[in-house]
Amino acid sequence: MNQIFKSRYSILLGFIAYFILFSFIIRSILFVSAAQKAEFTFLEVIRFYFVGLFFDLGTGLILSAFYALYLLIIPNRFYHKRWNRMICLSSFFIFLIITLFSFFAELTFWQEFESRFNFIAVDYLIYTYEVIHNINESYPLPLLIGGMLLIAIGVTYVFHKLKIFNTSFTSQTRFKTRLVYSSLIIIPAILFSLIVKNSWAEQGNNRYTNELSKSGIYSFFAAFKNNELNYHDFYSLIGNKDAFTLVKKELTESNTTFKNDSLSILRNIKGTDSVYKPNVIMITVESLSADFLAHYGNTQHITPRLDTFANNSVFFSNMYATGTRTVRGMEALTLGIPPTPGSSIVRRMDNEHLFTVGHVFKEKGYVNTFFYGGDGYFDNMNHFFGNNGYNIVDRGRKLLNENYDGTRMLIPDNDVTFENAWGICDGDIFNVVIKDADQKYKKGQLFNNFIMTTSNHRPYTFPNNKIDMASGTREGAVKYTDYAIGQFIDQIKNKPWFKNTVIIIVADHCASSAGKNEIDISKYQIPCMILNLKNTEKMNISKMTSQIDLFPTLWSLLGWDYTSEFYGKNVLDKKYESRVFLGTYQKLVYMKGDSLVILSPQRKVDTYLYNKAKNEQKPFVLPKAIINQGIANYQTAFDLFKDGKLRY
The missing domain is CATH 3.40.720.10 (Alkaline Phosphatase, subunit A)
Structure with missing residues (x-):
């Protein structure tokens, strides 16, 4: 078995080891966070670390499966070429960045929802404008990106010092050996993705233990796959x-x-x-x-x-x-x-x-x-309201080519005094509502208005000099909305x-x-x-x-x-039962x-x-x-x- 570490598969195995190690670190950080709000028994801690290791290993195999297939089919005479080294090293570094970003995203997602990735994360991937701007306004994004790059460079340097790259690119691994090694990666990866359900981690009544048992990336794809459930099934x-x-x-x-x-x-x-x-x-x-x-x-x-x-x-x-x-x-x-x-x-x-x-x-x-003070395209809101008897007033960046039962009006720039990633501040949207009500009153129209506020949403920013609390905190956002x-x-x-x-x-x-x-x-x-x-x-x-x-x-x-x-x-009603x-x-x-x-x-x-x-x-x-x-x-x-x- 030691021979596999001295073969062209050394980079692949090193990547899996890195993924499991960093997953362990992230799980430990989340555990420390959760321990402040819930109690864990010794057996629960043991369970979520061992179950977590199982999910991390399976996820690592899935992430490595295509590379294992590549290692199987490329002949030795091509594998030792400079262009192949560039492809492998570039792919390795890209996967480092992707997984590091996933680890960071897990930490921020847990901070907001105290959960591994779920349907919400899948939804957020679709609406990149709001999410990217939200992250940018909530966190020091240049520092975070720089930090991830430094960690990726550091991991790459460790691989270099351990001569993992040199071992891989100088090895002479025969096809029969490669067939065995790749099979040991690809077959378990396929079986894991087809058989293992994310719900396997949910075995106890302690929700935190269940969430800590999961792997973030695997949870994300499980949520993506199961976006809608048929009740009868x-x-x-x-x-x-x-x-x-x-x-x-x-x-x-x-x-x-x-x-x-x-x-x-x-x-x-x-x-x-x-x-x-x-x-x-x-x-x-x-x-x-x-x-x-x-x-x-x-x-x-x-x-x-x-x-x-x-x-x-x-x-x-x-x-x-x-x-x-x-x-x-x-x-x-x-x-x-x-x-x-x-x-x-x-x-x-x-x-x-x-x-x-x-x-x-x-x-x-x-x-x-x-x-709505943001773009009603988000979460399909405009489609829903526009096709169910409502006119729409929102802060969309452009008029889409979608026909609604009602009308759609964009909130003009001159009606906006403050705006963040999620939309204009609550004070601004209320002023828009007042203008609209004045017009309807003049026309003798009765109106039913559904107003969706946005200020009490991360990054919790709002106009200055309105309240006696700082912008950027949940409590401040609540007080501003109240104001x-x-x-x-x-x-x-x-x-x-x-x-x-x-x-x-x-x-x-x-x-x-x-x-x-x-x-x-x-x-x-x-x-x-x-x-x-x-x-x-x-x-x-x-x-x-x-x-x-x-x-x-x-x-x-x-x-x-x-x-x-x-x-x-x-x-x-007298017959009402709670x-x-x-x-x-x-x-x-x-x-x-x-x-x-x-x-x-x-x-x-x-x-x-x-x-x-x-x-x-x-x-x-x-x-x-x-x-x-x-x-x-x-x-x-x-x-x-x-x-x-x-x-x-």
């Missing part, structure tokens, strides 16, 4: 008719009449005799966790305006987001649907002309507009259209979804409030509610009749009271009791009825979208 099922029966029973309210279709949730909602039609402005705040507000115990005083608004509004103090990304929040707030497995519907194919919140408003005579919302409401109070305008403030998701549990319920709690609602006293709705319940509750307060195909409910839907890309959560059901691929069902006060979830055998209710909601939601039944 991977999750627990019940009969279709039974599923819809259970969902209809859960959705039945005192004013509900279902259509005569056993495989549908289409229904009529009866309003009151007193109908109110105000303008609606929904401010969807980027990454606004509930625990940023003083109402939830925060003592940093970073949301003084939001805390005041919460105390003088219809305040949903126990609301939960459906997911961990902006597009999940958009999905919940427009489609009123549980998070189906894979990417958000906002980002999927065939997501046009769906039954949305905007459709209900349009039926009532409203003009719907989506406002901008306060200024916006102060400005519009003097507008003639304000007295007939309802303001909604709600988060898209929390600032962080990672915690000690696989699904950390506390990391999904968000604030939500409705301001300036005429003839409605301020109230604190402490019932557990979901993002998808927001508009059905608002429409009830407005007294509206409407047709619904939403999973959201009026939380003020339940929420949470999800990652693969884990689907149904929680009713303290009963927690988690659905996973391979038709896995885990059940727990959730103690909110202690933020603990303990395994517990729940009644079959609750499990089936969770399955029914996700199964029917998946079917309705895939079968095209969510179209109006």
